[in-house]
Amino acid sequence: MEAIQRVAVVSGGSSGIGLALVELLHAEGWAVYTCGRDGTRLQDLPQRFPGVQALTCDVTERASVQAFADWVTKSAPRINLVVSNAGGLTEVDFTAANLAELDLVADLRRNTEGAIHWISAFLPVLRSSNPASILIVSSGYALAPATRAPIYSAAKAALHSLSKSLRRQLAPLGISVTELLPPLVDTPAVSHRKGVKLSANQVAAQALRGALSGADEVRPGAVRFLPFLMRIAPRAIERMVART
Numbered sequence: 001m002e003a004i005q006r007v008a009v010v011s012g013g014s015s016g017i018g019l020a021l022v023e024l025l026h027a028e029g030w031a032v033y034t035c036g037r038d039g040t041r042l043q044d045l046p047q048r049f050p051g052v053q054a055l056t057c058d059v060t061e062r063a064s065v066q067a068f069a070d071w072v073t074k075s076a077p078r079i080n081l082v083v084s085n086a087g088g089l090t091e092v093d094f095t096a097a098n099l100a101e102l103d104l105v106a107d108l109r110r111n112t113e114g115a116i117h118w119i120s121a122f123l124p125v126l127r128s129s130n131p132a133s134i135l136i137v138s139s140g141y142a143l144a145p146a147t148r149a150p151i152y153s154a155a156k157a158a159l160h161s162l163s164k165s166l167r168r169q170l171a172p173l174g175i176s177v178t179e180l181l182p183p184l185v186d187t188p189a190v191s192h193r194k195g196v197k198l199s200a201n202q203v204a205a206q207a208l209r210g211a212l213s214g215a216d217e218v219r220p221g222a223v224r225f226l227p228f229l230m231r232i233a234p235r236a237i238e239r240m241v242a243r244t
């Protein structure tokens, strides 16, 4: 009997961790649908990975996400994995003189609101799919905030909380929710930063394994030890993470 091809949707598949997940899922025989805001960064994906389909979508806009979901479900009546990955970090200094001119909630929109729009748009089809999993990309900063990125850290902490509640709400429907909390990962978004970086491929592989096995959390690299270290020396560890 021919195996039924599994279907994944990945937000932010044109770069970094999202791109590594698209590549891995494609290599493992999944049908993959992905998006980003910039169509030029998406256009070579179907050639590089035949069968992968990409369309522009801005996860901060509910209507844009719904249009993307409608496009996907026209050809994919079931979805087995929803990856909420799109996001990014803006450094914000609340002591800066130009504070009033900054878009202070941009990181809440793209990291938190974006994930809410993305996940909720696919829930109707996830409910009738089996297996059905959600992978939410937050950050190690969800557990301990970075001083240079207060709003991003708060946005990821909100995703951490959201992941826990969704996990409980969706468990009776047979939908698992896995949160990925990466440390510094070698992607274009952080090319300007120094420090030990995990490869995006390594993080994607660990994340996919975790999501498919129904793990609650995937904490690659040093983030693996963070909850334990926060219990034994919370102030020292918070100070250390704050400076990164």
Ligand SMILES: NC(=O)c1ccc[n+]([C@@H]2O[C@H](COP(=O)([O-])OP(=O)(O)OC[C@H]3O[C@@H](n4cnc5c(N)ncnc54)[C@H](OP(=O)(O)O)[C@@H]3O)[C@@H](O)[C@H]2O)c1
Residues within 6 Å of the ligand: 011, 012, 013, 014, 015, 016, 017, 018, 035, 036, 037, 038, 039, 041, 057, 058, 059, 060, 085, 086, 087, 088, 089, 110, 114, 137, 138, 139, 140, 181, 182, 183, 184, 185, 186, 187, 188, 189, 190
């Ligand atoms: N790299 C790290 O060290 C690190 C560490 C912890 C957590 N993370 C998290 O991992 C995720 C991926 O980060 P990355 O480092 O792989 O970043 P990246 O290389 O900049 O890739 C981000 C992807 O998301 C898309 N995107 C951004 N905003 C979007 C929006 N509003 N709507 C739709 N797509 C959007 C981008 O495409 P467009 O720009 O064309 O929209 C791109 O495809 C993020 O949630 C990030 O917070 C990263």
